[in-house]
Amino acid sequence: MIDVRDLVMRLPGGSGPVTILDGVTLEVPAGQFVAVTGPSGSGKSTLLGLLAGLDRPTAGTIRIDGQDIGRLDEDALARLRRQRIGYVFQSFHLIPTLTALENVAVPLELAGAADAAGRAATLLAEVGLAERGRHYPAQLSGGEQQRVALARAFANRPGLLLADEPTGNLDSATGSQIIELLVAWNRGQGGTLVLVTHDPALAAHAERVIELRDGRITADRLNGAGQH
Numbered sequence: 001m002i003d004v005r006d007l008v009m010r011l012p013g014g015s016g017p018v019t020i021l022d023g024v025t026l027e028v029p030a031g032q033f034v035a036v037t038g039p040s041g042s043g044k045s046t047l048l049g050l051l052a053g054l055d056r057p058t059a060g061t062i063r064i065d066g067q068d069i070g071r072l073d074e075d076a077l078a079r080l081r082r083q084r085i086g087y088v089f090q091s092f093h094l095i096p097t098l099t100a101l102e103n104v105a106v107p108l109e110l111a112g113a114a115d116a117a118g119r120a121a122t123l124l125a126e127v128g129l130a131e132r133g134r135h136y137p138a139q140l141s142g143g144e145q146q147r148v149a150l151a152r153a154f155a156n157r158p159g160l161l162l163a164d165e166p167t168g169n170l171d172s173a174t175g176s177q178i179i180e181l182l183v184a185w186n187r188g189q190g191g192t193l194v195l196v197t198h199d200p201a202l203a204a205h206a207e208r209v210i211e212l213r214d215g216r217i218t219a220d221r222l223n224g225a226g227q228h
Contacts, residue, residue, distance in 0.1 A: 007060035035206035086153030101133035143174035163195035
């Protein structure tokens with residue numbers, strides 16, 4: 001599903017280039033739930049953005065389902081994300097001028113789906129927000145906004161879901177609801193789930209935990225408690 005080889009990411013800095021990722025190589029088979037952990041500044045979110053094609057690496061290759069995404073132009077990358085990748089942000093990234101229902105319907109409409117509104121309503125019900133479809137993001141709690149964001153990420157039935165600190169802005173009880181929805185998606189849809197987290201409770205649910213430190217993988221282990 002994911003094949004990363006010798007991935008390097010450097011960004012310009014005041015005293016010369018700063019290395020964010022330094023020779024990362026990993027494979028993630030289809031259907032696996034992987035948690036990427038490590039201290040702040042270790043390169044976790046950068047890795048996730050590269051997997052989504054949101055940024056381009058300095059060196060190395062990323063293949064999604066055998067396709068080298070570094071060879072794709074921006075239009076092809078956008079199409080790949082729309083059709084095959086769901087992305088969940090820590091800060092929700094909902095469109096403030098659209099209702100919850102309209103936010104979830106956006107990717108469906110972009111994909112030309114029939115009855116986007118009906119499908120969006122079903123997705124909202126699946127994340128427990130059937131009664132909140134007409135509400136705007138500012139009228140929703142943080143946990144509700146993140147559930148809307150999850151419903152939006154699930155909309156086009158992606159084979160790969162990437163989540164960047166999905167519980168980072170939530171209290172532990174609300175975060176647990178998000179964890180349950182992510183685990184249910186991984187198990188129910190058989191999709192590949194890669195998430196970045198500081199939360200040990202969230203990482204404990206994963207089948208595999210990869211630890212990054214200073215831009216390098218320092219541990220890669222199967223997590224007995226998280227396997228299913």
